Amino acid sequence: MSGSLNITAATVDPALLDLPWNLPLDEWSNEHIAVLPKGISRHLVRFANLSGYVIAIKETSAELAKREYEMLRTLQRLDIPCVDPVAVINNRTDDEGDPLKAVLVTRHLKFSLPYRALFSQTLRPDTATRLVDALAVLLVRLHIVGFFWGDVSLSNTLFRRDAGAFAAYLVDAETGQLYDGGLSNGQRENDLEIARINIAGELMDLEAGGRVDEELDPIKVSNGIVAAYRSLWKELTSSESFASSERWRISRRVDRLNELGFDIEELAIKTDEKGTTVRIQPKVVDAGHHQRRLLRLTGLDAQENQARRLLNDLDSYSATLGKAGLDEEAMAHEWLMRVFEPIVRAIPADLKGKLEPAEVFHQLLEHRWFMSQDEGRDVPLAEALSSYIKDVLRHRRDEATVIGPPTETLSIPVMTGAIGTITDDEDDWRAKV
Numbered sequence: 001m002s003g004s005l006n007i008t009a010a011t012v013d014p015a016l017l018d019l020p021w022n023l024p025l026d027e028w029s030n031e032h033i034a035v036l037p038k039g040i041s042r043h044l045v046r047f048a049n050l051s052g053y054v055i056a057i058k059e060t061s062a063e064l065a066k067r068e069y070e071m072l073r074t075l076q077r078l079d080i081p082c083v084d085p086v087a088v089i090n091n092r093t094d095d096e097g098d099p100l101k102a103v104l105v106t107r108h109l110k111f112s113l114p115y116r117a118l119f120s121q122t123l124r125p126d127t128a129t130r131l132v133d134a135l136a137v138l139l140v141r142l143h144i145v146g147f148f149w150g151d152v153s154l155s156n157t158l159f160r161r162d163a164g165a166f167a168a169y170l171v172d173a174e175t176g177q178l179y180d181g182g183l184s185n186g187q188r189e190n191d192l193e194i195a196r197i198n199i200a201g202e203l204m205d206l207e208a209g210g211r212v213d214e215e216l217d218p219i220k221v222s223n224g225i226v227a228a229y230r231s232l233w234k235e236l237t238s239s240e241s242f243a244s245s246e247r248w249r250i251s252r253r254v255d256r257l258n259e260l261g262f263d264i265e266e267l268a269i270k271t272d273e274k275g276t277t278v279r280i281q282p283k284v285v286d287a288g289h290h291q292r293r294l295l296r297l298t299g300l301d302a303q304e305n306q307a308r309r310l311l312n313d314l315d316s317y318s319a320t321l322g323k324a325g326l327d328e329e330a331m332a333h334e335w336l337m338r339v340f341e342p343i344v345r346a347i348p349a350d351l352k353g354k355l356e357p358a359e360v361f362h363q364l365l366e367h368r369w370f371m372s373q374d375e376g377r378d379v380p381l382a383e384a385l386s387s388y389i390k391d392v393l394r395h396r397r398d399e400a401t402v403i404g405p406p407t408e409t410l411s412i413p414v415m416t417g418a419i420g421t422i423t424d425d426e427d428d429w430r431a432k433v
Contacts, residue, residue, distance in 0.1 A: 005379060009087035010073075015051045021092050024100055025059045037160070042337075047108065054108035055086055060101035062090040064174055068103055071173040074375065076288035078145045081156065083109055109169055112158040115202075122175040123203075123212045128221045132161060132168055132199060136228035138168040139191060140236065141287055146182045150175035156204050162303035162356065163362040196222050236262060241279045244271060250280055261304040263289045268304055280411050297332035300340070302358035309362045313339070346385055353398040365389050391419065 005021055020028055025044050034047040034054050044059045058065075065088045072085040083106040090102035115131055135157055142149055149156075149170075154432060156172040177188075203218035212218075236257065241250050254264055270279045290307035294300050302310060314335045318326070344357045355363070368384035 004091050004093060006091040007088055007089050008069065008085050012087065013051055016089070019048060019050075021057060021089060021103075022094050024101075025103070027056060039059060042202060056083070056106045058104045058106075059101040059103060060174070065090065065102045065104040068172075068174050069128045071107070071176055071178070071299070072095060073146065074174065075142075075145075075170065079168065080141060080145065080147070080170065082173065083107065086413065100296075106171075109158055109160070112169060113357075115154040115159060116206075117156070118159060123206055123216060125213060125216045127222055128203065128212070128216055131159060131168075132221055132225045132226050134162075134166040134168040135195065135199075135346050136225045137171060137287075138227055139195065139225075140232045142170070143183050143188050143191070143233070144236065146179040146181055148179065148187050149173075149191050150177065150178045150194065153198035153200075154192055155198075160303060161359050163305035163309045163359065164366075167305075168257045168304045188233075192226055195229075197227050200223060201227065231251070232260070235260065239279055241277055244278050245274055250278075253280060258289045260285050261289050261291075263292070263309070292325075296330060298340075300336075300358065302356070306356075306358035306362055309365070310340070310358060315362075343385065347389065347393070351393050352398045353391065354393050360393065362391065367392060 001387065005017075007016065009016075019032060021321045023047050024047065028046060028048075032048050034049050044056050048057060060068075069088045072082055075082045076084070081326070086105040086107050088102065088104055094100055118127065118131070133152060135154065138157065139149070139152060151172065151174070156170070158169040158171050159166040160169070161167075161242075166336070172411055185325055200218050200222035203212065203216070203221055206212045206419035207216070207218055240253060242251070268280065271307075288304060290311055291302060291304050294302060294307040294311055297314070298310075300310065314332055317335045317339060318331045340357075340361060343361055347357075347360060354360075364385060367388040368379055368381065371379040371384055371387060
């Protein structure tokens with residue numbers, strides 16, 4: 001009965017008590033259940049509406065629920081993309097006093113999708129590759145903080161669109177372990193092998209159901225996570241030696257890491273006895289370089305690639321209008337008021353749940369570029385926006401309410417251009433607001 005419930009939570013939403021905890025999860029009525037797509041899970045998972053948002057409820061043992069809740073809270077403190085833990089509820093009993101399983105409650109990640117919901121008919125090779133790339137980035141971030149996942153898969157990940165790529169969020173931390181001293185090479189390779197095998201199996205399952213493009217090779221795609229992971233891991237952690245006269249390579253290394261979306265908190269720089277060779281090694285790297293800059297300048301909280309795209313547009317706006325020398329914060333405020341916010345306000349109320357504002361902005365820039373190319377003219381922003389809303393956005397499903405416990409990965413393409421004519425040369429920007 002609800003009177004005997006034991007709820008562990010940082011802050012308790014009183015509405016939690018109104019849910020039928022005296023019933024097994026598979027007996028909950030449609031009155032309480034939010035019907036949303038979900039991924040494959042070893043445990044029973046249901047979604048419910050709570051105080052204006054959606055929660056995921058997973059039945060498991062009290063010990064595993066508490067352990068996963070604490071692990072997710074720890075990963076959040078380490079700035080790892082993961083679902084938000086809400087509560088652990090145990091001491092559940094039915095109306096006859098018989099014990100029921102404990103549950104872990106997490107908050108639905110808006111605009112996120114399980115990998116099976118990211119394609120309408122068949123999974124194309126390029127989409128599968130982008131998902132795997134995203135998962136590789138998430139795995140690197142986890143390993144950098146010393147987290148061994150133990151069950152890496154597309155099904156244990158959620159994906160959000162990120163300017164043509166995907167951003168991956170950890171969903172299931174049940175098998176994970178955090179090591180203060182970091183991971184050994186063997187532990188990292190073990191996680192990689194688990195990922196490779198699980199992804200191959202998941203894609204083969206889709207293939208057997210006729211849900212993948214005939215050109216998609218599950219083995220090739222799954223092997224891709226190994227190459228993507230090792231390339232990124234090397235860039236983030238390996239040392240680099242060069243002649244002392246080539247100290248510009250220090251800045252180049254920092255810029256390269258920034259382009260990947262990572263910040264360097266500290267660099268270890270050593271010279272040899274003769275002072276002719278310099279050796280550098282990034283000691284602490286943290287993801288979200290572009291996210292933090294955009295948040296600092298504009299207050300907008302976006303995915304990493306979305307933030308990169310918006311910052312490109314901001315920088316291009318400043319350079320094109322001859323305001324590059326002005327205060328950066330003042331310039332960002334002007335761009336926000338004159339460019340970004342008018343676009344967001346122009347989206348009809350009934351379409352605002354389709355995509356996040358930053359993703360809408362990114363897609364609008366691409367739509368305008370293609371229109372300009374097709375028509376051989378500089379398409380005005382207002383015309384492109386009307387066309388985008390009518391021909392693209394209106395036909396998308398609402399991703400604000402589509403969720404599932406598993407999801408996928410993120411890749412890092414560099415987009416250029418701005419709200420004016422979108423070209424490879426950001427200086428060729430003509431604002432038409």
